[in-house]
């Protein structure tokens with residue numbers, strides 16, 4: 001599952017999972033364009049770009065810079081996203097709900113749309129999205145999040161079908177609660193050793209980005225550690 005010379009765009013690359021995906025791609029010989037909001041650290045060897053994935057124009061401009069610098073783009077890992085627990089009853093207004101839709105599904109669709117011409121120019125490529133086990137079945141307080149991540153999962157299947165004759169695969173990993181400092185702080189009494197580690201998810205994403213996964217498309221792969 002080596003990624004030698006492959007140019008991989010990682011969104012949300014300053015976050016917990018994104019940083020590990022960037023590290024794993026570099027460890028497998030790939031080149032990393034790390035996209036995120038604001039400023040943040042990226043592993044040595046990765047090149048960072050600041051962009052708000054809410055804007056298709058800005059994302060397209062940044063990807064043109066990435067292709068100019070590295071010569072091509074071979075793959076996209078859509079890691080940007082986030083979580084908020086909120087019940088419909090207690091939500092002050094519906095903007096709180098649509099915000100999660102934009103954060104999870106919107107960023108994924110925008111980056112996929114922007115990268116498509118570059119993958120087509122390369123003669124094929126890989127898109128890997130991040131869904132969530134928490135979106136397989138809804139639960140109280142999870143409505144907006146589960147709906148947005150279920151959107152990512154259906155979008156993954158649809159885009160995989162749309163692109164299957166172009167040698168562009170589209171898959172998603174479905175993590176359960178990830179062992180991050182933020183989750184440990186929010187759930188201090190949980191069994192942290194059972195949670196899936198960011199590095200473990202990153203390895204599955206790297207596999208899906210590699211030649212070894214050429215025949216896998218439209219898959220939604222649970223990555224759940226010991227939960």
Ligand SMILES: NC(=O)c1ccc[n+]([C@@H]2O[C@H](COP(=O)([O-])OP(=O)(O)OC[C@H]3O[C@@H](n4cnc5c(N)ncnc54)[C@H](OP(=O)(O)O)[C@@H]3O)[C@@H](O)[C@H]2O)c1
Pocket residue numbers: 011012013014015016017018035036037038051052053054078079080081082083103104107130131132133174175176177178179180183
């Ligand atoms: N953590 C979990 O337990 C868990 C479980 C299942 C699935 N997931 C999914 O896994 C992915 C990574 O999670 P994580 O815990 O690593 O999250 P994280 O640490 O919050 O990282 C997400 C990154 O995405 C960035 N981002 C958000 N909106 C953006 C935009 N419009 N344009 C560019 N960058 C943007 C964030 O920037 P800012 O911080 O500046 O907003 C942040 O750096 C997410 O899609 C999440 O939904 C996480």
